[in-house]
Amino acid sequence: MSELFSIFIGLALINNIVLVQFLGLCPVFGVSKKLGPAVNMGLAVTLVIFVSSTLAWLANNYILIPLNAEYLHLIIYLLIIGSMVQMLEIFLKKTNANLYKSFGIYLALIATNCAVIGVLLLNADESYNFIESLIASLGAGAGFTLVMALMSGIREKLELSDIPKAMKGLPVIFITAALMALAFGGFVGMLF
Amino acid sequence: MSGFSKEFKKGIVISNPVFVLALSLCPVLAVTDTLDKALGMSGAFALVIIASNLIISLMRKMIPDVVRIPVFVIIIATFVSIVEMLFQAYIPAIYSALGIYLSLLAVNCLILGRAEAFASRNKVSDSLADALGMSVGFCLALILISFFRELLGKGGITVFGNELFTLPVLAENPISVFGMSMGAFLVMGLLIAFFKQIGVIKDV
Numbered sequence: 473m474s475e476l477f478s479i480f481i482g483l484a485l486i487n488n489i490v491l492v493q494f495l496g497l498c499p500v501f502g503v504s505k506k507l508g509p510a511v512n513m514g515l516a517v518t519l520v521i522f523v524s525s526t527l528a529w530l531a532n533n534y535i536l537i538p539l540n541a542e543y544l545h546l547i548i549y550l551l552i553i554g555s556m557v558q559m560l561e562i563f564l565k566k567t568n569a570n571l572y573k574s575f576g577i578y579l580a581l582i583a584t585n586c587a588v589i590g591v592l593l594l595n596a597d598e599s600y601n602f603i604e605s606l607i608a609s610l611g612a613g614a615g616f617t618l619v620m621a622l623m624s625g626i627r628e629k630l631e632l633s634d635i636p637k638a639m640k641g642l643p644v645i646f647i648t649a650a651l652m653a654l655a656f657g658g659f660v661g662m663l664f
Numbered sequence: 665m666s667g668f669s670k671e672f673k674k675g676i677v678i679s680n681p682v683f684v685l686a687l688s689l690c691p692v693l694a695v696t697d698t699l700d701k702a703l704g705m706s707g708a709f710a711l712v713i714i715a716s717n718l719i720i721s722l723m724r725k726m727i728p729d730v731v732r733i734p735v736f737v738i739i740i741a742t743f744v745s746i747v748e749m750l751f752q753a754y755i756p757a758i759y760s761a762l763g764i765y766l767s768l769l770a771v772n773c774l775i776l777g778r779a780e781a782f783a784s785r786n787k788v789s790d791s792l793a794d795a796l797g798m799s800v801g802f803c804l805a806l807i808l809i810s811f812f813r814e815l816l817g818k819g820g821i822t823v824f825g826n827e828l829f830t831l832p833v834l835a836e837n838p839i840s841v842f843g844m845s846m847g848a849f850l851v852m853g854l855l856i857a858f859f860k861q862i863g864v865i866k867d868v
Contacts, residue, residue: 492845494694498773501689543749546767547741554734584737584771586690593764638861639853646853653846 476607479600483611486660489587490619491653496587499578500623501645509574510624511617516560516579518613521588524549524556525609528592529602549592557583587616622652671793672800677864681774681798682805683856688774692806693848694765699823702810703803704758708747708766710799713775714792715743717783721791724784736779737770744770774798812851817842 489495496517504510528549536542561579564572572579582588591612595605626648635644678684682692691709695701716739720727727735748766751759759766769775778798783791814821819838820830841847 494690494845494848495768497689497693543745546745546748546770547738550737550741550770554737581773584773584776586768586771589771590764590768593767597764636857638857643853643857643860646849646856650846650849650853653844653849654841657844657846 476604479604479607480611480614481662483591483608484615484618485656486662488619488656488659489590489612489615491649491656493590494586495590496585496616498581499585500619500649501642503575503578504620504624504627507621507624507628510620512571513575513578514613514617514620516564516575517582517585517587517616518610520553520556520560520582520585521591521609521613521616522606524553524588525592525595525605527552527556529595529600529605532596545596546593549589553588553592554583587612619652623648626652668789668793671790672797674794674797676797676801676804680801680805682802683859683864688772688802689852690768691765691772692809693845693852695762696806696810696813696848696851697817697843698761698814699807699810699821700758701761702806703823704751704755704762705765706799706803706806708751708762708769709772709775709802710795711747711750712740712743712769712772713778713799714795716740716775716779717791717795718788719743720779720783721786721788727784732784733776733780736776736784740772740775740779741770774802809848809851809855812855813842813847817844817847 483489487493490497490500499513499517503513531548531552532542532545536545536548557580560582561572564575564579591609595608598604598608600608623645627645630644630648639647681688691705695705716736719739720736744767747769748759751762751766778794782794786794811821815831816834816839819833819835821828839847842851
């Protein structure tokens with residue numbers, strides 16, 4: 473049980489998927505202008521990671537490894553993620569049109585989000601069992617949502633502050649991310 | 665030939681993929697803690713983007729419009745798998761240092777972006793020039809970032825086992841935070857700010 477807990481905390485805080493492993497930076501820099509859409513984006517990514525890591529684990533252990541075709545895993549994972557995102561898009565369009573509009577292009581971009589494929593590759597690298605890979609996907613999703621929420625909160629404040637001209641736009645977001653990464657570095661002391 | 669050199673030069677400064685377009689940040693930040701890894705990643709990136717731009721440009725009239733993105737993704741992922749196997753066989757040290765970031769080239773927004781925005785609508789020689797320019801721009805950006813990070817984080821520069829130079833005080837007391845993720849964000853932010861200040865980058 474404590475092992476599962478440390479996998480979750482490991483991906484959510486200590487080796488945070490965004491700030492320490494640099495996965496999924498595009499939406500963090502792109503959709504994080506307002507708190508609401510940022511959190512929704514985080515939840516959507518969490519859902520995609522959860523469902524596709526389940527399918528990827530099954531595909532890896534019941535199709536690729538028995539057939540000795542592990543070199544194909546990258547292509548298989550991409551297909552799984554792509555179809556999951558397509559299904560999420562259809563589902564959202566029917567059920568929640570406002571949310572669908574607020575995501576815009578970034579919804580389709582979940583398909584090429586490094587956070588999603590990164591978690592699937594990490595699961596395969598660490599050869600986690602089924603439960604462990606589910607917990608890892610939830611931890612990664614929680615870490616991603618947390619950073620999205622924090623970053624959008626800070627950016628709402630940054631809008632009103634007086635920033636030197638050269639630092640406006642991207643540079644100041646990078647510096648913010650640097651300070652957040654330093655703060656998350658403090659979690660390294662957490663041991664289980 | 666003028667078209668070729670125009671497309672080639674564009675990638676290096678005016679629309680430098682890393683600093684101006686701010687695309688493909690994940691490999692850029694993750695592998696720039698040492699110069700070796702940055703060079704390895706640049707090599708892999710160049711092989712994948714040149715090969716996939718070439719193939720996509722050759723096949724641009726055959727690929728149906730509706731399914732073009734999945735086709736691009738499969739073509740790119742195939743070349744990434746090939747490059748992974750080549751690295752594993754010939755430079756295993758770099759392969760294991762790059763870890764999952766090498767596989768992540770398959771979902772690199774820059775490679776997919778060039779396929780969609782350029783290679784699928786331009787003739788082969790222009791697409792090749794575009795890929796070469798992007799590769800050189802990407803490589804220069806990675807070398808620049810990793811130079812600062814290795815210099816400050818390790819106190820010296822070592823390329824493929826050859827020690828180029830070490831700094832007197834820093835070598836004993838390196839600022840190790842530059843080797844960590846915080847250093848990557850900081851160096852990247854300051855470099856973009858510097859380029860904006862001297863006017864190389866107009867608007868981001």
